[in-house]
Amino acid sequence: MQSRACGFASQQHKCTSPNSATSFRSGSTRNPNGFSFRLPHFSGGVRASNAPISSQIKDIDVAASNRTRVLGGERQKSAAKERTKAGTRRNNSGRKKKRREKETAVTGQFGRGYWRLFNVEIPFEMDPGKDDFSLHESLMDAIALALCCRASRLPRNAFTLVRKSLDARKEPKFVYTVDIDVKSFMESESDASNILSVLKPVPGKYEFSASPRAPLDIIARLENTGAVCCDAEEFDKSSLSENLSKSPSDDFSSSTGRMERKDRRAKVVVVGSGPAGLFAALTLVETGVEVTLLERGQPVEVRGRHIGALVGRKILDPNSNLCYGEGGAGTWSDGKLTTRIGKNSSSVQTVLATLVRFGAPQHILVDGKPHIGTDKLVRILQNLRHYLESHGAKILFGTKMEDLEIKAGRVTGVRVSKTDISAAYEVLEADAVVLGVGHSARDVYETLMSHSVALTAKPFAVGFRIEHPQELINELQYHKFANEVQRGKGRLPVADYKLASDGSSLEVEENDVNDGRSRGCFSFCMCPGGQVVLTSTNPSELCINGMSFSRRSSKWANAALVVSVDPSDFSTFGHRDGPLAGVAFQKAIEQEAARRGGGNFVVPVQTVTDFLDDRLTEGALPTSSYRLGVRAASLHDLLPSDLTISLKNALLNFERQLPGFIDKRALLHGVETRTSAPVRIERDEESFESVSLPGLYPIGEGAGYAGGIVSAAVDGMLVGLALSKTYRNKILLHEVLLET
Structure with a gap:
């Protein structure tokens, strides 16, 4: 740097004059680097100093060199400052970019979305208890x-x-799952992005969704899709009366084996x-289909009196x-809303x-094991019935389907009778029978067999109802609590409790006469604080089940103890x-149970x-919740x-899974046989229509496609949607409802 500056200074200080005489004028000279300095004043060859000219030039070169060194240092500092500023700008830009990325990850592209937090645990002592579903302080x-x-x-x-x-x-x-509304969080908390930045998608721990999951x-749902029938013409009374007089063949063609709707309801x-x-009836009514519901x-109010008489x-x-x-077998049961379908x-x-x-x-929307209870199911069913009737459904109680009406290989209606007038029959025409x-x-099932409807024997489970004192089960599960x-x-x-076993022996013995198959054995339909009830439909056949009211305040706990059977x-x-x-x-098992009772x-x-020891129970029996009487017998x-x-x-x-389960107070009741349908009515996987009889749509537990209140309701709803799509030519919720 110094040699370059000195060379530059010497070059600038060469004397030039048109008169070939040395002439220096006072002035400012600027080097290419932008540093200016003053030159001494010389005129007419008169020296301004007594020092030799060479010495003065040397002094000028030294001064220029010194000033250039200062220039270099200042330029280095200036460049360093510029680099620092540029780096700061880059860092700020990077930080802003990262912040934007963080906010995008946390909130979605538009500052919206929902985080779901799983497995938020609260010790029992710090929780308000089972009946509190608030966002309490401990949570x-x-x-x-x-x-x-x-x-x-946290807002x-x-x-x-x-x-x-x-x-x-x-x-x-207690274990909680909680949703966070990102938009609401950001509107209420200035540092929301930083707080939520700790959340990274981890299945089963933190999950992000762009849309609400309420x-x-x-x-x-049907209203949101525009599928609800709100056309006044479709509900016009005069047009309905005209439609009722038409034959199904007038408005539908079946050249392909399927109905094609033309213009009528x-x-x-x-x-x-x-x-x-x-649920099938509700879905159909909502989409404008004319529904007649037979039972x-x-x-429920009349049924309750009949059960009281029993x-x-x-x-x-x-x-x-x-x-x-009304409500089916689940009404006078436990009212469980748990399901294995998710x-x-x-x-x-x-x-x-x-x-x-x-x-x-x-x-029930947030309870891990939702349960309604028989007492509350009654009111729900009454409300649903009134809604259906107010929206055009015709409900016929005390009306039994005696046979199917079939024309040209297709169901065209049903033949019915009143249960109190066995001789009177009536035919109800229909485009489809659910x-x-x-x-x-x-x-x-016998009626379907007579029409060669495709049926298949399916596996189910049979066994007994086991009953313990509820206090014992509380002690086994909660111990000191x-x-x-x-x-x-x-x-x-x-x-x-929920227990399962493959039915194999803990210690295989030589005299074990089991058939060598691994059979699933499990507890089923556990009713805490419940009672054992009769579910027979014939006096010569004995079958039982369990039920609970909403409070589950009985002194007993019962569950089915069953083993899987197949054809x-x-x-x-x-x-x-x-x-x-x-x-x-x-039937054979139920008849034998009735005989032994x-x-x-x-x-x-x-x-x-005594069951384990193959001996008849003698002496006083443990107390039982079954109200029609018990008798010691060999089960x-x-x-x-x-x-x-x-x-x-x-x-x-x-006993190994739940020590104390085998207890002298535990009582087996015989028999539990109707855990699920023994038959499957074969149907198409997509249309839900019978594979052998067009126009027939088998649904629910009796058809072999459900097990329990919720899964049966889901099946009915999906079949209703499929039929609605067929008859109203709309894209409905069939696909949406199957999303998880």
Whole structure:
């Protein structure tokens, strides 16, 4: 740098004059680097200093060099400052970019979206209890811990409780699932982006969704799609009366085997008012289809009186009892809304939201084990019935389907009779018949067989009802916290259990005569704080089930203890082949149970310890919740031996899973046979129509496509949507409802 500057200075200071005389003028000279300096004044060759000129030039060069060095240092500092500023700008830009990326990841592209937090745990001692579904302080503290911030920074309006369940393993704790509305959070909290930045999508822990997951009932969903029929012309009374006089063939062609709607309102008959039939009818009514709903039993208020007569005076109405009537078999059961088809699926959430719309408690949407209870189901069913009737559905109680009307290989209606007038018949014409009759309508299976409808024998499970004192189950599950149950009024829910085994022996013995198959044995339909009830539809056949009221305040806990059976087992009881072999198998077991009970609906019982030891229970029996009477009998040889061995092995396995389960107070009641339908009515996977009889749509548990209130309701709803799509030519919710 110095040599370059000196060279530049020497070059600038060369003397030039037109008169060939040296002439220096005072002035400012600027080097290319922009640094200016003053030159001494020389004129006319007169020296301005006594020093030699060479010395003065040398002084000038030294000064220029010094000033240039200063220039270099200042330029370096200036360049460094510029680099620092540029770096700062780049860093700021990078930070802003990262912040934008963070906000996008947290909030979505437009500052919207929803984070779902799973497994937020609260120790039992810090939780308000089973009946509290609020965003309480302990929950907000736990959420704050997950988000690494103070609870005071969390606006409650941005949070929604999605699920609350109890984990009773070790010491009990409540486990929550919570949704965060990002937009609401950002509007209420200035540092929302930083707080939410700790969330990264991790399946089962933190999940992000661009749209809300709040469940909508089926009516609201159909309204949102524009599928709800609101055309006044379609509901015009005069046009309806004209349509009723037309034959189905006038407006539909069936050259392809399927109906094609032209211009009139479709008519559908729904047989059975269980969950499947009711949800099919509701969906069809909402989309403008003319619906007639048939039920061989009675409305819930009348049905309740008939059940009272059965329990109090042993008077069985064969058409109005715990199996038949409004709401189906699930009405006088536990009212469980748990399901194996996925509680978070859109279809299940739609069913639950629909139940809430008609009077179910709001908490079933968030409860980990939702349960309504028989007492509350009655009001819900009444509300749903009134809604259907007010929207044009015709409901016929005490009306039994006697046969199908079939023309040209297609169902065109049903033949019905009033249950109190056996001789009177009436034909109801229909474009389609939806068959939701439940798993106890054995006469309907026979009718279908007579028309060569495709049926298949399917596996199910049989066994006994096992009953313990509820206090014992509380102690086994909650240990030192058992006193917190307080018969359904405490902070902990009444304890339940769910047990399963493959039915194999813990120690294989040489004399084990099991058939060598691994049979599934499991508890089923556990009713905490419940009672054992009669579900027979025939005095000569004895079958039982369990039920609970909403508070679950009974002194007993009961559950089915059952073993899986399949068509290869059916010949051992019933001695019938073909699709109805399972029905014959059920009947044979029920008839033997009735014989061992002594008749008159008395149930045969045996203590668990005596069952394991193959001996008749003697002396005083443990107390039972069954109100029609119990009688000591040998249950250890009632079922085929291989089934009994599997059940015994399962009991020993259950004792290992839940020590104390085998207790002298535990009482087995016989028999539980109707865990699910023994028959499947074959149907097309997409259209839901019978594969052998066009116009027939089998649905629900009785058709072999559901097991329980919720899955049956989902099946009925989907079939209703499929028919609505056919008759109204609209794209409905079939695909949407299947999303998870």
